[in-house]
Amino acid sequence: MYLSSLWVYLVSISLVLSTSFFQSANGSDEPRVPVWFALSDTGRGKLSLEPFAQVVQGKLTSLPDACKEDDANYRKFSEKYLKPGNSYDVRAGGAAAGKATLAPARDVSGNYEVDYAGQARIRGRVMTLATTVPEISGRESKRQAPSASERAAATKLAMALYQQAGIPEAALPKMVVENLTKTVLKASTEPSLIGSFTIEERLSADNTRYDSLFLVASFSGSELTADLSEIHPSLGDTDSQTLALVDQADIFDSGQDNLVVQLGFYENYRYRVYGRTKDGKHWERIFETETMGCL
Helix, strand or coil, X not given: CHHXXXXXXXXXXXXXXXXXXXXXXXXXXXXXXXXXXXEEEEECCEEEEEEEEEEECCEEXXXXXXXXXXXXXXXXXXXXXXXXXXXXXXXXXXXXXXEEEEEEXXXXXXXXXXXXXCCCCCECCECEEEECCCCCCCCCCCCECCCHHHHHHHHHHHHHHHHHCCCCHHHHHHCEEEEEEEEECCCCCCEEEEEEXXXXXXXXXXXXXXXXXXXXXXXXXXXXXXXXXXXXXXXXHHHCEEEEEEEEECCCCCCCCEEEEEEEECXXXXXXXXXXXXXXXXXXXXXXXXXXXXX
């Protein structure tokens, strides 16, 4: 009886050790790193999820090239993070906003369609983020549409920035507000305005310039001032660039929000991430992806 029990015990231990070795050899027990995704509206009531960066040793790093499907690193990443049925935490305005679950289908750009369960309103130019990292702070999203007076202040500031960049005053009435968001960016407790603007400037019958502006601004007393502004004048469609907010998130769990934006250009785009400067008053680029999509 004792020998029989001992034999069963040894066999059990052997099976456990074999299973552990198998899992280790196949990498299935490797811990997941923080991966960040953009969640956007693709039309017809569909949402898609696109991974753009991962955090390794406290820094944002690029992901394996999705255009090289036979690459071992991409296959490993895809098997771990892009399986239909995988669910990720959605962040809207930096706060928890439900779950996005990968569906088997892909959209026309090759991004993964998702089933979304949550309260964020993702449509048109309003995008948000998703991640492998759960949100446990209980933070409340402050992202919302600005008031009429805040919109007027942002419009006034944008026109002043265009003029400082040498855009003729006659072109300013043609300025279009592509998107404007009001939110609170940690560690600040005061609201900021984040906006994208464009001016289509006809220089001649055959020459049109597209001037894009992206700004992050906050109030100093009653005056709205720019904490970040980037203007790109371009001659023609092939030279045009736009910056559009994806969303904010405390990517490094540092108590400071980061801004994720989409950099659009001729027939493609990238993602760019900004972080606070050391003085905490301005913003600087800390990461940018390679060109997304496979041309």
